[in-house]
Amino acid sequence: MTSVPQVVAARTWHWLGYGLLAWGLGGLVYAAYELLGISPFPSLADVGYLATLSCFAAGLIALRRERRGILQTLSFLTDAALVTLIIGDLAWQTSIRDMLANATQTTLGTWISLSYPTLYLLLCAATVTLALWRPLDLRRRVIALLAAGLLCFLGADIIYFGAVTRGVYVPGTWTDLGWPLAAWLIACAAYRSGATAARPRLNLRHLPGEWWKQLLPHYSVLTIFVVYLSTHLRAPLDQPQQVVLWLIVALFVIRQFLVLADNQRLQLRLTHRATHDPLTGVRNRNDLEIDLQQQIDEARTWDSVVAVLFMDLDRMKEVNDTFGHLVGDHLLQALTARLSDILPADAVLSRFGGDEFIVSLPKHDAPAAARMAQTLLAAASKPFQIGPEILQVSASIGVTMTPGDAESARAAIEQADGALYRAKQAGRDTWRFANERLNGLHMPQAQLEVQLRGALDRDELSMHFQPLIDLSSGRVRSFEALMRWTSPVLGSVSPADFIPVAETREMMGGLGHWAMRESIRQMCAWQSELPGVGVAVNVSATQFIHDGFVADTRAMLDDYGGTPELLTLELTESSVLADLGQARQKLLELRALGVRVALDDFGTGYSSLGHLRSLPVDVLKIDRVFIQDGHTDMVFVQAMISLGHSLGLEVVVEGIEDASMVARLQALGCELGQGFYFARPQPAEQAVAAVLCAPLSMLPLS
Template structure:
């Protein structure tokens, strides 16, 4: 700073020094006088303290030599300029030798200079720290992606970051404000229009500004913007006011909405899934008051579609079916998919007769063939319905009963509709009890085995027997296989039961052989066990450590089970044969397997179904004999021994011999008996005939 002044008269007459030294000696500011050569001529006490030198050392010394600095230092230039321009100079400078900031004012007085010094190091340091802090805060604010503003304690915007400033032109929300605007007033104005989000924002901001709440947050969506924002406010730490941020959460909210939708819908058909259906049924039961009918639909033969045409075609079928079902429902009905080929319709205000009409409408969906990937499919469905009554306390009850009715419809021949009744409920409860008791039957020694002998027709000797399961139910007495095996297959319990049966059969065969009876044992294998993938390992483990020759173990698979997945069955039985186990194809003639599938099965025995053996045989009839003979010839052509099962009469036994069957079994030869009884019969037969025969 430069200032020109005219000296007063007392300066011109030279008396100024005496006056100045008297006035300046005791002031707190450092003062020194310099002559024309920049030598100290006088310093006051404050200058001695500031410069850390006594006056005696300074007076007579040149300023530059006492306090050297780099050539051309700003303060030196300022002092020289004061003399050369005869003007007052004022500046602040950092003096490196003393490592401090100083303020200096230089006044020319005739040929002399008067210098005023003041240590401003602390002030300059504080100013720099504040500037750095302010710059840091500004940098942090501008780096924040969220729109951020700092408010005063009355809600006025003090400052904003770059993101806020760029959005300041956006209209329609309180965030569209600039520094100096009353943000809280803008929120109040918007709340006055009836905007509930703005009202909540006002209440939350007031609580934060008044220190009644440690923070406030709100997710909101502007009415027409189609975006979502997260508003957050919290007090300024250690001072008045608050920090307010608006973060764009549109992507997050849409992702959450998408995830929530996906959690309640089937991804393939986009229909409501089980969770959503449960909510719908619960709401219908508790809110509507009227009857609710649930329809449970299962596509007949869907597995064959998947197996023969591939899962992609199966998926197309499910999508087309979902569309057709949705088109046949009433406005208030909800169509959903539980999984696989199972669909559910929830019909509000729908009693049992109306449910019957609705079920027939859905059955009609299948009247038109499905055109899928160039393939024309004609399909049917089994439908079960259940209508709410006091016994239904929740969605699980209705779904369970509708499922039971559907299962009964499918068991009744498919392409049927059945409505759930108390009779079905009783049957369902019986089935549930069967399942519960069956789980512990083997462990509780309730399962037992009966053995039906297999007779070698050319010699008449007994060469083996079939293991037939029996169950001594704790309440219902002895149960035949047909009463519990289907339940065991449906629940998967057939696998552990078969493992138990394998161990039991092998142990019994070893016991017979120890008594001199050379018998093979046959065990039936379920298609469920084949599908489990554990059959080979289960058989190997059952034989491990036993004395029985694997060739004395025969595994029987029904023709129907073979037809379900012939490739899988053939692969497993081929592996079992490498371990010496023999294979029998059971119930041949009752199923629908192709001759190619039969020929590919590595079977040793072809068991003819009892229906071919026990058919009526009038004296003039030759068709049954021709049919049975054809099967026997097929067995011979495939190098399989043929066994006639279900032989009930002497005539049937004679027929089996005549057409060339190798083996036979049935009640005419022997009913199923206990292991001890069969051993006793063979002992008696050997005593009478000298051979392993039945007496």
Template structure:
């Protein structure tokens, strides 16, 4: 009796253990996040877990008894059957690129793994574990798109340009086939950046890209290769056709771009290099198209030129000049000249504008219009600006130490330098270092700097705490709101020379100048007119109660030794 009871208990224990194993096994299958089908030797489905419904939309009862081949693309059935037969022979297999039919009617790309299920050494069933790779495929497609496209504009990027060029030139071209590389570089886009900020400038760049798209022919491709640079590749375009295309772009760019209901005008300098005439390598062609762009910029911008060999020397001079510019401080090639600012009522002079001059051992006297933009683009403007401020403070210290009559000197500050977080601290340090009267040092900022409200206000307030004088240069040419003037601690407004140039002949310029003068008076600010060259201009400015003026009528910028002889002794 005891033996019977003992055997029964053993059988019950084994059965319970077997049930536990089966339930664990089914739990692993049922709760697996990947869809799992179980098929038998005739390839019919006998089981599908919950993930099958989640991924492919089918319930268990819709699948049971149906052939697995009903859900696979017809052109893959042969290969698929071969792999299943291998699985029933006991081989586990992984398979990519299988498309499984979704209940809603589309095929989903899937990854599949076969798991043979052997009972007593014989494979009775096969589990098919599938994974929907459509999301991964979309991500891969997106990554592929991003790797070859500019994220801001959606245009092709530089990597795509290289890939396309390699493909286009892989096989020898017929003698009448060519590729024109049209290199567009937006003129003075930094002004837009300074005025509108990064987000606003990005919106303008999108509009520029759209405008280029509207004129680009079907056999042309557009690439954004830099911040404000674009390349248009025209395949099998003659010189005449390329010229017509470029002229169309220049014509379209003469129309305004709109941002937040405001008009902005942007021109482009364009250089063109042609494959294979100007070179057979991509970098060579891009360099030559850039040389042509530089040639256009040096001759007035907003035009186009095809590359010519003589441009090589001028382009290398630019690189060489930049190298010399970076050593100008070390070799003592800079000198500061001072242009007097004349009190129009009294004729007295008690303020000057500091202007940098560069006399290079190779290039001779280089125009500020040439080397200052170069310093801006290369980043050397920070070191150069710091040197100028130091020299001006040193000069003021010398004159104050000799008890010359008090004067004020204005220093033009680059927007990049002004936006340095430590700019106000630098000025304060120099004033303390040389022990000069703070009000004798004038910080002259461009109107575009007023756009960056938070940082600008903080910096200007710090400067005013130090006691320096603050002026706004080129007033009337930027995009700032007049309401900023009442919020910032500004002492002086300088009327841009473009409004003074024809003031005696252009009633609009006269009206603008008088409006600015009146505005300055009402805000308690001093006003200085720049670029005065004729007596009649002085007469009009006097009648409008303009405080001061500077220009060639009174004096060009002169060295410090001449300032002492003419105005201080």
């Protein structure tokens, strides 16, 4: 099968061949006119000659050239316009002006006469472009032969017309040899093009001692301009010549500007290549030590620290062996983009080599470095979509703090590398400080976060339920749903430990959504045994501010056929006061739906009585801290109960642990109570069974 470059080159030689054929036919017609002793103008010979110039220009335009930037393209075209304009000016002064001044032919003859110099200029511009913007399909010697043939053809024509205009042309002189010489040079170029088409093309741009050959065409343009300028400045010029001169000077200035701009762009590109990784686009290791040492010196000056994280992918070799290095490269690019998105603005991400990366974090202390290391691990462990493949990898990270663990950049990298090795020994998909003391301080919380991120998918979370007792009758009014976590690695984890981590690491939205759905499902399941007993679900601030919170609540109730009046959502004061206007609107929507709302942990926040009065809530829940000392805090409890009743709210007191507190709350008129005295949180089956076995034993004996 013929390749595209060969087809393009063949098209060029066909056009050049057609041009030589047209020139030969034109010459035969002209010779016939000479034999007949006539010299008509215009004639059929002119058709052949004009077709020759047109075919030559079409052949050069058809050549395939390397894609260039906009600045280089404009520079080449400016050079071609500059040389063409100079030659056109010279042709005007030497022949065209005199030819038009002495013209006695018809209008058609005048247009034919003007067509020659116009096509000459077009062919000249194409020839200059051939020399400056080298075609991809022709070797250098072929280009030289072709350019020489075209220039020889142009020179012979220009000399011929100049002689004819002055009336000094004599047939059979050396001038007539120019055309066959041009045809022979073009034929040699075509022959050498076919003989060398299969040979590999060398990139002379990078060969020592060959760089000057790339600049020869540009030197030629400069030489033509200098010669033209020097000859014209010494002679008086008329108005049209001055205009042409200034136009040529302007083109040369524009050309120099384009060259300088392109050189600046090239310099910036080379600088970027020297300091950045070509695959991922992040910094490479060339200047890593220098930049990191500057950060360490600045940190020492300002009494700050720099965290250095050495990151390595754990399964990169398996990816390359299974899917190939091209997929591995795309994976590295996707990972780099993901890491760049989550790193802070002052962080510097560098590719150290292969699948190794180094992140420097100025002004990041040990806790911040620990959080960032865990964030990077979480980002690396998420699936990657590479073409049709979904790839799952993990990473390990070693962390060192400088100055402190290390005083120099090289030592910091070495210590981080050592910590990375210990992280891999610990089981991978984890991180370690180079300083063991820091590992003891920060690893437990980091390990908790690691395990919590996958706890929901691994079905490690469950809901326990603690009853809310009607203090006047002893019956169970509802259950509060409380999340519990049992990790196979960490064991049973207290909500006081994992709930703050979930809130600060933006996991509470997903966990809260699951908790509400599971609680509503359980509530609907026990209605056959405990009709009318509802459930109270804690709602985090992250979950509550979501735009679709009310719609999600309605959808969950519809999915399980739940009664909205049996669902109570417990909100803290801080989550409501974050955006009071938006919160009030959502509370009104929930009330319209039939869902009850409780203000949880009342008394520990900062809400004013004015805020409380304007909020459409149904229940006031007094925090357990106010009944820990039954004698000292009862006055506060009494005041809060009275406040709730004055606003038409039910009041719940948490943390009841003895019978005497129940009696005091009954005396104060508190409706509901909750605490270990009645029951501890239990799984749904056990909580329901306990109520069914002893429905009236929740209150103390009188």
